[in-house]
Amino acid sequence: MEYNFRAIEQKWQAWWRENKTYKTEIDNTKPKFYVLDMFPYPSGAGLHVGHPLGYIASDIYSRFKRQQGFNVLHPMGYDAFGLPAEQYAIQTGQHPAVTTARNIARYREQLDKIGFCYDWDREIRTCEPDYYKWTQWAFIQMFTHFFDTQAQKALPISELVKHFELKGSEDVAAHCTEVLNFTADEWNAFSEKEQQEILLNYRIAYLADLKVNWCPALGTVLANDEVSEGVSIRGGHPVEQKVMRQWSLRVSAYANRLLNGLDTIDWTESLKETQKNWIGRSEGAEMKFRLKDTNIDIDIFTTRADTIYGVTFMVLAPESELVKTCTTPEQASAVEEYLDWTKKRTERERQADRRVTGVFSGSYAINPVSGTEIPVWIADYVLAGYGTGAIMAVPGHDSRDYAFARHFNLPIIPLIEGCDVSEESFDAKEGILMNSGFLNGLTVKEAIQKTKEYIVEKGIGQVKVNFRLRDAIFSRQRYWGEPFPVYYKEGLPYMIDESQLPLVLPEVDKYLPTEKGEPPLGRADNWRTDEGYQLELSTMPGFAGSSAYYLRYMDPSNNEALVSKVANEYWRSVDLYIGGTEHATGHLIYSRFWNKFLFDLGLVCEEEPFRKLINQGMIQGRSNFVYRIKDTNTFVSLNLKDQYETTPIHVDVNIVHNDQLDTEKFRNWNPEYKTAEFILEDGKYICGWAVEKMSKSMFNVVNPDDIVERYGADTLRLYEMFLGPLEQSKPWDTNGIDGVHRFLKRLWSLFYRDGQLLLNNEEPTADELKILHKTIKKINFDIENFSYNTSVSAFMICVNELYSLKCSKKAILEPLVVLLAPFAPHIAEELYRICGKNGTVCDATYPVHNEEYLVESSINYPVSFNGKVRFTLTLPAGLNKEELEKIALQDDNTIRHLNGAPIKKVIVVPGKIVNIVH
RNA sequence: GCCCGGAUGGUGGAAUGGUAGACACGAAGGACUUAAAAUCCUUUGGCUUCACGGCUGUGCGGGUUCAAGUCCCGCUUCGGGUACCA
Incomplete structure (x- = not known):
């Protein structure tokens, strides 16, 4: 039997689906562990090979924790509202809901092929009314609360009103837009309209005339973190300053707590630093x-x-x-x-x-x-x-x-x-x-x-x-976002009743502003309350839906609450959050703010939402070039190009393997090159390369589906981890993937070779046990430190050593398979069955190493002279300093190296090294 | 400008102050094969030597140490973040 990854992967993916292997429920008999990925925006381009990097890392950790006996929550969903779908809708007239659903289906298909252990029953989509109901609900809570600067927490606005009625603005400790002065008598004499206007000055969600970042090209205002160097981050359009009446969230009230909270969480120093600077x-x-x-x-x-x-x-x-x-x-x-x-x-x-x-x-x-x-x-x-x-x-x-x-x-x-x-x-x-x-x-x-x-x-x-942190402008003059649960009476905003939620996004004939310059919702028929009051025309920004999604996963189909008390008290907060560093000043500030607000209301039990956070590095593109000789259709191989005058041309990396161009595919790639001629070196066309951004225009986008098709999901998973440290940016280079694939084949060949099952029940030797336990120790250490690249090498070393010992013993291979399961779950599942097991390897107990097997009987001592190693001595373990020194000094090699020179000093570190200073 | 990361073979990268280059790719040579693929074996930082070996080597310049890729000081350079925040 050969290693048939296609059959194995399809088989187990189907099995997991049928057996609901990844379904998660509250289980009070087990400790919980919550592993979260930053959910993706489902773009039309689909996933490229950079996206799954963090997902694979979190998947490994989830599976590892599960095998250690934790009840692991590992959900996935989609940040589905957003500008690109709407821009596409403007161009094509297609409803963004339609294209979004299509993109999600494609994402799901791609994700499924990689073998993630997500509990898909908990999937959420921010654009679904059942979900955004709770975004709207939270907004209402923010409208009906103010921030008490004395208590340093959110309190109901009714308490502030009481204070005004008794004492006016005197001794008010409330975070506000501007300091107001009025007496109790004045307050009580104010009209309803005047009172409401004043309260907006204190509400956590408030409407105010503000100088905003207006982006004419996108037809909307943008938050500070959505603008960089005077242009919009999405699209790079110019942004100007304009005073407009906008909804804002009083994030600045929480500046102090957002800052202090950083000391309680396990994030990288650089990310904390970025947030500190942003809070300022x-x-x-x-x-x-x-x-x-x-x-x-x-x-x-x-x-x-x-x-x-x-x-x-x-x-x-x-x-x-x-x-x-x-x-x-x-x-x-x-x-x-x-x-x-x-x-x-x-x-x-x-x-x-x-x-x-x-x-x-x-x-x-x-x-x-x-x-x-x-x-x-x-x-x-x-x-x-x-x-x-x-x-x-x-x-x-x-x-x-x-x-x-x-x-x-x-x-x-x-x-x-x-x-x-x-x-x-x-x-x-x-x-x-x-x-x-x-x-x-x-x-x-x-x-x-x-x-x-x-x-x-x-x-x-x-x-x-003073704090630099500004309040977050929360209105967008766009269509594809959450409608505000707001209507206007005499020009003043009121919240619709919670029982009316969700307020569903209406249909419009076009996704453009009205002739009067109102946002697209101005086109909706009868966008009014039952009483006939005008509903808000702006929608919420992208970060609205992503600010509390981690809470919704805990209890995704609850119709009574964002999250039940029971579910929240069990799952509490995210234990491990993996995502890109680009969200440092946006999402990761807003969701901390949002969570703290809900915490103040007693709705969630943890003040910080993400206990540990890791940023995966960016996967850059690695482009390939061919060199066309000027004014010809002849291409010259890399190392010969200097003999000609050439123009480098980007070539699709998918028709290049290990920098060698498939010339036939190149001719078919583009009609322009149908008749291309090549000047080869050693019979090959070698391409040049460069590290660039991964993008279509550079022809360096690699699709995970293609890798899965060619090598299998387990190889993709291992290879993405093998590329380098998780947190470091690195180019995607398919060169090298063969090595990882070879490793899996070699592992397979310990079980089966030439159609023969080699697996046996022989007793393992001390050497074999040492190899296994050394690997267990290393893998456990590496997983806890998120050093997955070195884990993969440790697996390779282990298999190489077992291979050279011709070891096919079940006592060794079965624990090894369990150890490998988080990294390469499909092959592990298959081999686990071959070992005669019945359940899923996901529930096999994670191996623990035994130090007894690791004791060395002899140690290889490097002997150095003035710090330079000259030779090594293999000596029995357990010798003391004096013995080691004596043996080293008597050695022929030492005598030869000293060549009669007097010894000044000898440094002996037992178990490590001998250094002779002369 | 400020803040945070990096810089190690042809390439990706390993290395609690203790044999630099693990592991992998690529390359070279060999075995098997009609051939190719696959697989297996050997070599592989540079210079030098028939060989044993020697010299040199982790961006640059200093320093600490018996010993520095690792610690300290001063640069160079490449990424990322941020920017008239008083």
């Missing part, structure tokens, strides 16, 4: 600068309170409300001109063009500490959205202020002893203060502290922590 906590001081001859204060935020004596001007963001106040009649036209100009600039222009620009407002402010009079400027290097939208400029010690001061000829005062500010500012937070009144002689650190105390004491400021 900075501790500083807020200070009031009085506008000269007025009673108006300008609030500024600074982390360098110590530099207060070096402030030579102030800058307001162009959008600041104080711009009007500060602008004098003489400067009015110049200021207006500047504001017009900044308004017209897109975010991209602003970022690309770092010229120093700004305008003097005409006003002066008074430094509250030194009493100095300083000019107030307006410039767009100060951002309205951060801090107070105004700064005190210290050109001596801030490079942006320095550039500004130089450009407009404003004074620069050095504040640190010995610093040179003639060419550039001194930004480092170190040194001894000078020119700074009562701060002179202090270190920067001491001075910051002292200034803070001083301003608090004098009532000119307060200590303040």
Whole structure:
């Protein structure tokens, strides 16, 4: 019997399906383990070979944990709402639901071929009403809650209303968009409309006029993490700033908890670092600068309170409300001109063009500490959205202020002893203060502290922590997303009743904005409540559906709740989450926020959703090239190309094997090459190669189906792991896959050769036991450390050694098969049966190594001279230092190497090495 | 600019401070075969030597150590993230 991977894999995939091998239920007799993959967006292109990398890694871990006796939850689903399906719908008129379903079917077919142990009964699709009902439901909860800054948690908005009724805005500890002041009497006298408007200022899901990232090409606003360098991440379209009334989530309220929570989870340092930077906590001081001859204060935020004596001007963001106040009649036209100009600039222009620009407002402010009079400027290097939208400029010690001061000829005062500010500012937070009144002689650190105390004491400021993290804009002017459970009455938003959920996405005639410029839902017939109120026209963004999906897997068909208490308390949180690093500032922030919110409401029992997280590296493409001789249809092999003038041309990597071109296939690949001629080397056409992005246009996309067809799923799984460390980016190179396939064939040949079953019941020798147990030890260690590439080599070494011993003993091979099962489940299942077992190998107990078999009777000692190894000595284990030294020094080789030189020192490390210093 | 990763043969990559290059691909040679595929065996960092062996070698320059790919300092370079965040 040959290793017939096609028959074996089909057989076991069918068997697993029929026997519901991967069905998971709550089982209180077993410890749980939750392994999750970041679910894919089902694109039209299907899976390429890079996608399954993380899925295979998590699959191995799931199977390993199951064999260790855990009850493993390992689900899969689809992040099915999104822009590409909608863009496709605009082009073709096909309903995105149709194309999405088709893409999902294709994904499923591809996934099934790889032999994953997903419990498909738990599959979710974010675009299904049964699923997005809970996304809408969560949104309603966010609307009806506010964030109490004292308690640091979400509380019902009704409690805030109670507070307003009794005390007005006094002593309110609620995270808000802007600080409001009103008395209880005023509150009670407000109209319903006024009250509702005020409450929006506090709700966790709120509607507000915001400066947003507007992407005209996509016809929608985008969140900060969906924009990079002034263009949209999806599609690369320009993004501009625009004020619009939008739904937002008060993520910033959770900034502190999002930051602190990082210390409690097992994520890579680099990912935590990225999140820390994104959250951007900075501790500083807020200070009031009085506008000269007025009673108006300008609030500024600074982390360098110590530099207060070096402030030579102030800058307001162009959008600041104080711009009007500060602008004098003489400067009015110049200021207006500047504001017009900044308004017209897109975010991209602003970022690309770092010229120093700004305008003097005409006003002066008074430094509250030194009493100095300083000019107030307006410039767009100060951002309205951060801090107070105004700064005190210290050109001596801030490079942006320095550039500004130089450009407009404003004074620069050095504040640190010995610093040179003639060419550039001194930004480092170190040194001894000078020119700074009562701060002179202090270190920067001491001075910051002292200034803070001083301003608090004098009532000119307060200590303040600022976060960079912004609230998440939650509206998209698009069709293919979750409808908001919102209707409007007199221009104010209200939630539809929870009993009305899900609010199902309506049909539209076209997936484009209306003539009036409303979002596509404006085209839907009767998009109103039963009472006739207009429903919200925007839909939710991509991250809405992915923010709590891990909870839904725990209890996917529950109609009463997002997740039942029982299911949540059993499965708790994700123990291992594997996915790409590109979600560091989007999904992984939003779902942590969402989970914390649900935690505050007592709906989930764990505050952090993902206990351990691993980022699999990106699989890059490896392109192949052929070299066409200029103006001909003749192609020259790689190593001969320098003799001609050639043009490199991308060639489909699927017609190249080990860099050798299949010239016949090449002729058929494209009619243009039908008559191609080749100049060969050694009878072969060798292609050049380069590592590039995996994409259709580079002809380097490799489809997992093709690999499965040619080598089988087990080979694909092993090979993806064998490529290199999981977390490292690496090019996909099919060269080398033969080695992994050969390994499986060789393993098979320990059982069957030339049609003969070799498997026997003979007693294993000590050597054979040592090989097995050494492998068990190594594999267990490697799996726990996610070092799957070295596991695969360990399996190869094991099989090679057993092969050379001609070992076909069941006592050795059966545990080996169980050990291999997480990596190559199909062949393992088949061989397990050949060993005479009945159940599935998935439930076979994972082997544990026995140290007794690993004891070495002799040790190979390298003997080195001045650290250079010259020869080795094979000596019995258990010799002590003195014995080892004596033997080594007496050895002929030692005498020869020393050649009479005196010995200075001998280092002996028992079990390791002997080093002779001379 | 800042932050985080990398850099080891022709290639992918191994190596708790202790024999650098495990394992695999590729290449070369050989066995089997009418032939090919498959399989098996041998060699394979570079230089040098008939050979034993020697020299050299983990991006570059220093250092610590009996011993450095591994630790420390200073660079070079390639990826990734982030960017007027005061």
